[in-house]
Amino acid sequence: SQELEQSPQSLIVQEGKNLTINCTSSKTLYGLYWYKQKYGEGLIFLMMLQKGGEEKSHEKITAKLDEKKQQSSLHITASQPSHAGIYLCGATPDAYSGAGSYQLTFGKGTKLSVIP
Amino acid sequence: DAGITQSPRYKITETGRQVTLMCHQTWSHSYMFWYRQDLGHGLRLIYYSAAADITDKGEVPDGYVVSRSKTENFPLTLESATRSQTSVYFCASSGAGGPSTDTQYFGPGTRLTVL
Numbered sequence: 001s002q003e004l005e006q007s008p009q010s011l012i013v014q015e016g017k018n019l020t021i022n023c024t025s026s027k028t029l030y031g032l033y034w035y036k037q038k039y040g041e042g043l044i045f046l047m048m049l050q051k052g053g054e055e056k057s058h059e060k061i062t063a064k065l066d067e068k069k070q071q072s073s074l075h076i077t078a079s080q081p082s083h084a085g086i087y088l089c090g091a092t093p094d095a096y097s098g099a100g101s102y103q104l105t106f107g108k109g110t111k112l113s114v115i116p
Numbered sequence: 117d118a119g120i121t122q123s124p125r126y127k128i129t130e131t132g133r134q135v136t137l138m139c140h141q142t143w144s145h146s147y148m149f150w151y152r153q154d155l156g157h158g159l160r161l162i163y164y165s166a167a168a169d170i171t172d173k174g175e176v177p178d179g180y181v182v183s184r185s186k187t188e189n190f191p192l193t194l195e196s197a198t199r200s201q202t203s204v205y206f207c208a209s210s211g212a213g214g215p216s217t218d219t220q221y222f223g224p225g226t227r228l229t230v231l
Binding site: 001033035040041042043044045048088090103104106107108109 | 156157158159160161164174175206208219220221222223224225227
């Protein structure tokens, strides 16, 4: 089965600083999702990356997919207290081939704290 | 508002009791999912459903039962709750376009405590 390892497990940064969170897969990545979770709340969808070395940006968050490394990175520029939370990556087990491919595997999360 | 809702948001029950967690989505999404989130394990898939009356096991299905008589609802039942089922439960839904195009959207979660 596919496993996702996130690093670092936790991160404390000063407001305004840049940061990067990584998600490394034990298998080929076909689709990679990034979510953000605040304590006691559900997961908020950030971005989805497809196979092909894709890169996407939304506001100050950029996510990249490196197929060769089987890795995705999430980069936050000029962090703000509103960026604090737990960031989770999720991946599909294989290329779309039926219902089973909808079973996302998730990393254990990276807890981000932003100090004002 | 349209979206995905879960009820109750918090539940305390006793060992051996039956508990049902509700999930409702207004997008008419084909796929629905139940996950549990635990410290040290992250999110793990319990069951999922591709359409009404079609369900399948995920990674940790033991002790749980699901049904899907209507597209918009996907209840999760713990037939005889155990302390190991104390967790936060999340429901999610997505369209049928495939995991490379359709995002899974999550509900707010239900925090279940089994005493």
